[in-house]
Amino acid sequence: MRSSSPLSPLISSITPVAVEVRPTSAARSATNPAALLATALMFDYKMLDAGVGDVPTTTATFKNSGNAGMTYPTS
Amino acid sequence: MSAFTLTDALIIINGVTLSDHGNQVTITDSREDKDATAFSATSKASLKGLGDATMDIVLFQDFASGKTHATLSPLISSITPVAVEIRPTSAARSATNPAALLATALMFDYKMLDAGVGDVPMTTATFKNSGNAGMTYPTS
Numbered sequence: 001m002r003s004s005s006p007l008s009p010l011i012s013s014i015t016p017v018a019v020e021v022r023p024t025s026a027a028r029s030a031t032n033p034a035a036l037l038a039t040a041l042m043f044d045y046k047m048l049d050a051g052v053g054d055v056p057t058t059t060a061t062f063k064n065s066g067n068a069g070m071t072y073p074t075s
Numbered sequence: 076m077s078a079f080t081l082t083d084a085l086i087i088i089n090g091v092t093l094s095d096h097g098n099q100v101t102i103t104d105s106r107e108d109k110d111a112t113a114f115s116a117t118s119k120a121s122l123k124g125l126g127d128a129t130m131d132i133v134l135f136q137d138f139a140s141g142k143t144h145a146t147l148s149p150l151i152s153s154i155t156p157v158a159v160e161i162r163p164t165s166a167a168r169s170a171t172n173p174a175a176l177l178a179t180a181l182m183f184d185y186k187m188l189d190a191g192v193g194d195v196p197m198t199t200a201t202f203k204n205s206g207n208a209g210m211t212y213p214t215s
């Protein structure tokens with residue numbers, strides 16, 4: 001249930017947030033580039049989507065709100 | 076990471092607790108994706124539009140008093156919104172057991188029976204928000 005706290009406020013918010021994914025937890029570098037949505041909005045949130053006995057998971061889909069799109073910073 | 080197994084979800088429909096008849100829950104809170112891309116842009120820009128909120132609850136059918144049919148069947152002909160609440164566990168609302176609450180929900184579809192020979196009859200109750208409050212996630 002820990003994942004609920006960061007995500008649930010984002011569905012009702014119209015303020016873009018930054019979302020970053022890196023291949024590893026190491027610092028950004030040429031061999032560990034980030035994928036960065038600097039101004040992202042979340043349009044769909046499923047707090048629960050599971051049957052009895054399942055381990056609930058949720059898919060958070062972020063889209064760019066501004067025109068910057070996706071960038072791949074290495075530093 | 077504290078992943079967990081969903082074995083004790085709480086389902087309350089119009090004040091009736093039907094957790095022991097529930098089998099699957101899907102809680103969807105969404106916003107329209109509105110294109111806000113202007114000329115000269117190099118990437119599309121999205122803004123949020125109107126919200127929508129639904130709960131799909133799969134229940135074992137039961138015609139006993141106070142159970143599935145008695146709770147759901149009046150709601151299909153009613154135009155009075157009811158409250159529908161789901162929690163990950165039956166414990167009290169808390170930060171680690173937040174409720175998903177449709178305070179003013181309407182049910183738009185009801186299948187009293189949808190099963191073949193030998194099946195355990197189940198019904199899916201789909202609720203949508205009737206008012207502008209949408210879905211909330213109270214923790215107390």
